[in-house]
Amino acid sequence: MNTNIMETYEFQSETNEILHLMIHSLYSNKEIFLRELVSNASDAIDKLKFQTISSPELYENNTNLCIRIRINKDNNTLIISDNGIGMTHKEIINNLGTIAKSGTKEFLQTYNKTTQEKNSLIGQFGVGFYSVFIVSKKVLVKSRFGGLDKNEGVLWESEGKGKYQVKKIFKKNRGTKITLYLKSEAQNFLESWNIKRIVNKYSNHVAIPIEIYTYDEKTKTSIWEQINQAQALWTLEKSKIKDDDYKNFYKKLTNDSNDPITWTHNKVEGVQEYTILLFIPSKSAWDIWNRENKHGLKLYVKRIYIMDNAEQFLPNYLRFVKGIIDSNNLPLNVSREILQENELVKTLKKALTKRILKLLENLSKNTESYQLFWSQFGLILKEGPAEDPENKIIISNLLRFRSIKTTLSENLISLQNYIDNMQKKQEKIYYITTDSYASAINSPHLEFFKQKNIDVLLLTDKIDEWMMNYMTDFKGKSFQSVSKYDKSIEKLNNNVQDQEKNINENVKLLLNKVKEILKDKIKDVRFTHKLTQTPAIVTTDSNDMTTQMAKLFSSAGQSIPEIKYIFEINPNHELIKKISTETNSKKFKNWVKILFEQSLLVEKNTLDDPNKFINRINKFLIHCN
Known part of the structure; x- marks a missing residue:
């Protein structure tokens, strides 16, 4: 190649369309061109190393590796160079x-093929490099491969409009200057x-120093x-x-003034190479409850920031969870901005999930x-059983x-704590879901369990009912809502047969009378021996929707x-005996309706027509004598 001859290469006719795609479709902001050039310069230095x-002769007596940026406002140029x-x-x-040689058709075909083929494009210098035309009307590239003669430098020049030119030049230093x-x-x-x-x-x-040319007006030096x-x-x-180093890094990363509770820092090598530094904050963010907002890790690829x-x-x-993941071989799409759905990402997600759960353990x-x-x-973690079987x-x-x-x-208990303290004949893990702690602890559903010293979990968060639909069992013990009818509860009562025998004859006649009065309002009516202070309650059948779910x-x-x-x-309650x-x-009909509506009020904390219930009570009080 003659040193003074500029060789002109015609781009294929579709080049302008390709560049338009690169500039207007693949990048969400202009400033990423600098990220791409720095990334390419860093890769070139890594290759040299x-x-x-x-x-070792490729160093050419220049081992002070760096990336340099210089601004020239006089001719509106920005220069990025590396050695x-x-x-x-x-x-x-x-x-x-x-891009130019592949043509629009071939490029777009490749871009629309499999994820792996899309991702391979990011490793090609030309794709990231062409982001320079987002901000540039003309680009010059001067480069010389390490070890070649200084006359073997190459100049590449283009306006990104149909052609580029290449010329052999003298270049004193190894590396690339753009x-x-x-x-x-x-x-x-x-x-x-x-x-x-x-x-x-x-x-x-x-890992490479990035330097900018600065002129000090005071000292008149550069x-x-x-x-x-x-x-x-x-x-x-x-x-x-040191721990303080981790804490300070976390605060800078998250703009959180509080220390994290704990963290995990791991480097994984092999087929998948990545480093993670993940933190558990000590205080929730203001938007943590909005599942629609983006929450995730800060992503780096080879220490180059990609996205929040x-x-x-x-x-x-x-x-x-807050923190970073830095991958050496994570596939990205052409713009390095959107992760592709592929097996590597899925594998990383599984590994990181288990890592965090182990950290919490x-x-x-x-x-x-x-x-x-x-x-x-805790409320957020309760989403886990449904999302991550x-x-x-x-x-x-x-x-x-x-x-x-x-x-x-007192401290909250774990399911293991509960099982360790179960009664000998207890078959299930009992729980109740309500709107509040006060409503739960005072629920008549718990009277029998308090009497028998059997523990019941009090679930008072809105998510609890939904969560328990996915919690079928724990270590062989199934879960049972105490507000649902279940024979295992009656089994825990050793005296149930004696209690059945002692039911007053008048009381025994109640069931059919009550069923006749309430008719379509109930599914069934039966005696229960799990109440000690309350005359009656309502429960749902084992396969029916609970009140909380409704x-x-x-x-x-x-x-x-x-x-x-x-x-x-409750056949043993004085009020039931009186009604019988x-x-x-x-009067009997009013008694039954009041009793049923009372039970509904306790169960639902509301009634469809509370005024009707109050009027019924008032009238009854007036005529009670």
Whole structure:
């Protein structure tokens, strides 16, 4: 190739369409061009490091590796240079002509094929490089491959409009220098503060120093100022990182003034290479309850920042987790902005989920710390059994509950605690779902359990009823709502047969009378021996919708079928015995309706027509004598 001859290469006719796609469709903001150029420069330096292991002469007495940025406002240029491996004449055509030579049809076909084929494009220099035309009207690239003669440098030049030119040049230093002639609307990239901001945002943790040419007006001197940290905390050996370093990093990462409760820092090597640094905050974010908001990890690829809130790596019920994931081989789409759905991402999600659950399992051994965690994020973790059946066992172990054997001031108990304290004949784990702690602890459904010293879990969060639909059993013990009819509860009563024999004859006649009065309002009426202080309650059948579930559907604006309750009467209660002797049919009917409506009020905390109930009570009180 003649040194003075500029070779012109015609792009295929579809090039303008390709560039339009690159500039207007694949990138969501203009500033990422600098991220792409820094990433390419970092890759070139990494390649040099690798090749000099066997060929140290490629350093050419220049081992001070760095990436440099220089602004020239006089001619509206931005220059990004590196002293990495550089490119040969052939490589510069292949690399910078990738899109051009493939053509729109071939490129789009590849772009619309499998995820893996899409992802491979990001590894090609030309794709990321062409983002420069988002801000540039003309681009010059000067490069020389390490070890080649200084006369073997190559100049590549293009306006991105149908052709590019290549010329052999003299280039003293190894590496690549890219000069961007900025468009008029991109003049803000000639401000050093903006360049520093972009580097800090995307490339702060690149292991290579990134320097900007700075002129000091006071001293009238120029220096190369390093503007990146050049050392990512997560890349250091854990033994060299102090707890305060982790805490300070967390605060900077999240803008949280509080220390995290705990964290996990791991590097995985092999087929999948990635590093994670994940934190459990000590206080929930203000928007944590909005499942529609994006919650995720900060994603880096080879220490290059890609995005915030990468939600593909953790299930939604772990959205409180903060931190970073840095992958060496994570596939991205062409713009490096959207993760592709593929097996690697799914595998990473499984691994990170198990890692966090294990971290919480270890945290649960410290009662005080875990109580703090649970107070902030327990409600969110309760979404887990429904969302993540694969990890339901470990999630179940992490759940905490109040029960009739604990007070509000005491620590919550785990399901393992509950099982360890079960009665000998107890077959199931009993629970009650209500609107509040007061409603739960005072529920007549618990009278028998309190008498027999059998614990019952008190579930008072709105999510609890939904969660329990996915909690069928725990370590061989099935769950049973005490507000549903179940024979296992009656089995726990050793004296049930004697109690049946002692039922007053008048009381025995009640069932058919009550059923006749209530008719279609109930599913059934029966005696119960699980009440000690209450005359009657209503329960739902084992396969019917519970009251709490009906409330959830109703609050969501969904129509629900009418619940037909089982009316359970305590034959030993004085009020029931009194009613059974009532000979006035009108009074008897009113007694039954009042009793039933009382039971509904206790169960639902409301009535369809409370005024009618009050009037019935008032009239009855007037004529009670």
